[in-house]
Every structure is written in C-alpha cells, then in structure tokens.
Amino acid sequence: MTKYQQISWQVPAELQDLVVSVLIDLGADGVQQGDDQLTIYENQGKDGWQERIQSYQVGLQLLADQGLALSAEPVDNRDLASDQFENEWKNYYHASRVTNRFTVVPAWEDYQKQQDGEQLIVMDPDQAFGTGTHPTTSLMLQALETVVRGGEKTIDVGTGSGVLAVAAKHLGVGELLATDIDDAAVKTAEENLALNPVAKDVTVLASDLMQDVPSDFVHSGVDLVLANILADVIEPLIPQVRQVLKSGGHFLVSGIYDDVAATIEQALLAHDFVIEQKMQSGTWHAYCCRLIDEKD
Numbered sequence: 212m213t214k215y216q217q218i219s220w221q222v223p224a225e226l227q228d229l230v231v232s233v234l235i236d237l238g239a240d241g242v243q244q245g246d247d248q249l250t251i252y253e254n255q256g257k258d259g260w261q262e263r264i265q266s267y268q269v270g271l272q273l274l275a276d277q278g279l280a281l282s283a284e285p286v287d288n289r290d291l292a293s294d295q296f297e298n299e300w301k302n303y304y305h306a307s308r309v310t311n312r313f314t315v316v317p318a319w320e321d322y323q324k325q326q327d328g329e330q331l332i333v334m335d336p337d338q339a340f341g342t343g344t345h346p347t348t349s350l351m352l353q354a355l356e357t358v359v360r361g362g363e364k365t366i367d368v369g370t371g372s373g374v375l376a377v378a379a380k381h382l383g384v385g386e387l388l389a390t391d392i393d394d395a396a397v398k399t400a401e402e403n404l405a406l407n408p409v410a411k412d413v414t415v416l417a418s419d420l421m422q423d424v425p426s427d428f429v430h431s432g433v434d435l436v437l438a439n440i441l442a443d444v445i446e447p448l449i450p451q452v453r454q455v456l457k458s459g460g461h462f463l464v465s466g467i468y469d470d471v472a473a474t475i476e477q478a479l480l481a482h483d484f485v486i487e488q489k490m491q492s493g494t495w496h497a498y499c500c501r502l503i504d505e506k507d
Contacts, residue, residue, distance in 0.1 A: 215296040218264055219250040219287035220271060226279060228346065228493035232468040233270050235441060238263045243303055248286070252296060264288075307344045310352045313378055315344055318406055330381045333406040334372055347465040350490045350497035351439045352378050354463045357488065358499060359384055364433045366390065366455070368420060368448060369440035373400035373410070380410045384435065388428055390418040420444065421451045432457035439465040446478050453482045459504035465490075465497035472496045 222230050230249060231242045238259075243250040251267065253260040272283035291299065306322040308314045308329075316322045318335035355375070361383035367376045370389035379387060387410075391397050397417050404410040418424055436452045438445065445464060452462050462484060467475050479486060479500055488499035 213293040213296075214255040215291045215293070216253040216255055216260065216264065217250060217287060217289055217291050217296075217299070218253065218267070218285050219248055220281065220283075221247060221286050222249045222281050223247055226281060228495060229279075229468075230271070230274065230281065232442075232494060233274065234267055236443070237266045237270050239267065245303075250287075252291070252299075255290075309344060309349050310356065312356060313352050313381070315374065330378075332374055332377045332381070334374060334403050335406060346492035346495045347439050347497065348374060350492055350495065351375055351437065351463060351465045354465075354488070354490060354497055354499045355379055355382055355437070358435065358461045358463065361385075363435040363461075365435040365437065366421065366424065366429075366433055368436065368438040369444075370400045370415065371396055371439070373403040373413075373415070375437050375439060376400070376404065376413050376415075377407045377410045379435075379437065380407075380413065386428075387413045388424065389413055389415045390421065390424065391415070392417065392419050420448050421455065424455070429455040432460065434460045436460070436462045438463070442467050442471045442475070445475055449475075449478050449482050449484075453484075453502065456502045458502060460502050462500040462502065463497070464500065465495070467496040467498070469494045469496070 224247060227244055227249060234242050234251065239251050253264060268283045271281060275281055275283055301319060304317050306314055306316045306320055313330050313332055315332045315334055318333050355378055359382040362385040365379055365384045365387045367389040370376055370391050373389060376387055376389045389400055391400060394417050397415050400415045404413050416423065433455055434457055436456055438448055445467065456462060476486065479498065483503045484500040485503055486498050486500050490497040
C-alpha cells in the first residue's frame with residue numbers, strides 16, 4: 212500500500228504565496244493552502260522524498276533568518292496510508308468558482324450550476340498535479356477568457372491536471388494538443404479530460420516542453436500556446452513558442468513569481484512578443500502576449 216508523509220507548517224496568510232513558490236522551487240509537486248497553514252504530501256514511494264522534506268525545512272529557515280514571521284519546524288509530520296491520504300485530500304477539495312465563468316468541481320461532488328453561463332470543469336486530480344484553484348491557474352483562466360475567439364489551434368504546455376485544456380475547449384478553441392513531461396501527469400490529464408465531454412478530442416502526450424510535439428501539428432503554425440508551469444522552465448520555453456506560433460498569435464504564460472518577473476518580461480520582449488496584459492494575484496504574475504505581426 213502506498214504511504215504518504217504529511218508535513219504542515221504554520222504560515223501567516225500574507226506570506227503563503229511567497230512560501231508556496233519557495234516550496235515548489237525546492238521540489239514540491241503541490242502545496243495545500245489553509246488558514247495560516249501550508250501542507251505537503253510526499254509519496255514515500257518516490258526516490259528522495261526524505262531529502263526533499265529536509266530541503267523544505269532549510270528553505271523555510273532561510274526565510275525565517277531573513278526576518279519573516281514563520282518557523283521551519285513543522286506543526287504536523289506524520290505517515291498516511293493511501294486511503295487516509297485520499298480522504299484528507301477529498302475533505303480539502305470542494306467546488307470552487309474560480310472566475311465569473313468557470314467553476315472547478317471535484318468528480319466526487321454533486322454540484323449544480325448556480326447561474327446560466329457557468330461552465331463546469333470536472334476534475335479528479337492526483338494531488339501532485341493540482342486542483343485548478345491555485346492563483347496561477349485562476350490568472351490563466353482569466354487570460355483565456357480575454358483572448359479566445361474560437362477555432363484557435365492550441366498547445367497546452369505542462370497540462371498537469373488538464374484544467375486549462377478543458378477550459379479552452381469550453382471557450383471554443385479548435386484542435387488542441389496538451390503536453391506534460393511526466394507520464395503520470397499525462398495519465399491524470401487523460402482521465403480528467405474523459406470527465407469533460409467538451410474535451411473529448413484533446414490529444415495528450417509526454418513531452419519535455421515542446422520537444423516531442425509532432426511536426427505535422429505545428430508545420431503551419433499554431434494560434435495559441437498556454438503554459439502554467441514552473442518559472443525556471445519558462446525562459447527556455449519562450450524561443451520554442453516563438454518557433455511554432457503564427458504571426459499575431461497569442462502566448463499565455465503563468466507560474467511566475469515576483470523575483471523572476473522582470474527576467475521573464477525581458478525574455479519575452481527579446482523574442483518579439485508584445486505584452487498586451489500583465490496580471491497579478493499576490494506574488495504570482497501572468498502575461499498575455501502576442502507575437503509581433505509581420506504586418507505591424
């Protein structure tokens with residue numbers, strides 16, 4: 212039976228976005244946010260899980276040494292069997308209205324639309340690949356609502372749970388290819404897409420960024436690229452997007468925190484992107500970019 216390690220730290224609400232970004236940079240696949248508390252679940256079957264927990268504590272101690280009001284010592288650190296983990300996760304994860312249009316709904320919850328025009332994104336996520344309610348995802352959903360006009364040929368890089376792919380199909384994009392470097396994420400995304408009939412024609416494949424995207428998919432260019440991924444892989448992704456995006460096409464990117472925002476902006480501008488809209492939620496940033504049209 213799979214076992215998980217549950218580790219929780221007391222973190223004031225105003226510091227949580229910063230601490231989440233640090234934990235993710237240190238290797239956390241996902242962070243559960245609660246009232247003044249952050250929790251990580253480490254799969255004990257994955258190599259290096261104990262070393263990752265140690266690195267989390269070192270990272271938090273460095274923040275504390277800089278004067279932030281938090282402690283590196285966990286307030287909870289215990290084993291969970293897989294059935295306990297599932298119950299913990301399901302108790303935490305409920306239907307959430309993420310934007311005016313989109314509500315993310317766990318597959319096990321009976322949720323009825325509250326308004327006409329409300330679109331449901333049904334998810335049964337592995338915790339490692341996200342619930343779709345993190346601020347970076349909310350920013351991307353808002354950006355999608357702004358940009359999509361219908362029929363766009365689209366790539367969703369680092370699809371994770373598949374939440375953005377489902378939303379994009381609700382908004383009317385055309386052919387959509389979703390990628391993720393992790394085979395387990397590909398499986399999770401495929402399972403979630405199957406829960407959403409609107410996304411039945413989405414193709415998911417394992418790829419390191421866009422390295423393994425089929426040439427026949429991009430030979431005539433794509434209209435839209437989405438990327439809600441870790442900041443340290445956004446910079447190498449930008450030139451790859453530049454190569455496949457049609458002139459005038461859009462690149463929506465999130466997962467960027469305060470410390471690297473300026474660097475990402477410079478990289479976008481250096482590769483002929485116009486930043487049409489900057490979006491922010493706490494310490495997280497997202498950009499709605501357009502590749503300079505040759506006619507401009």
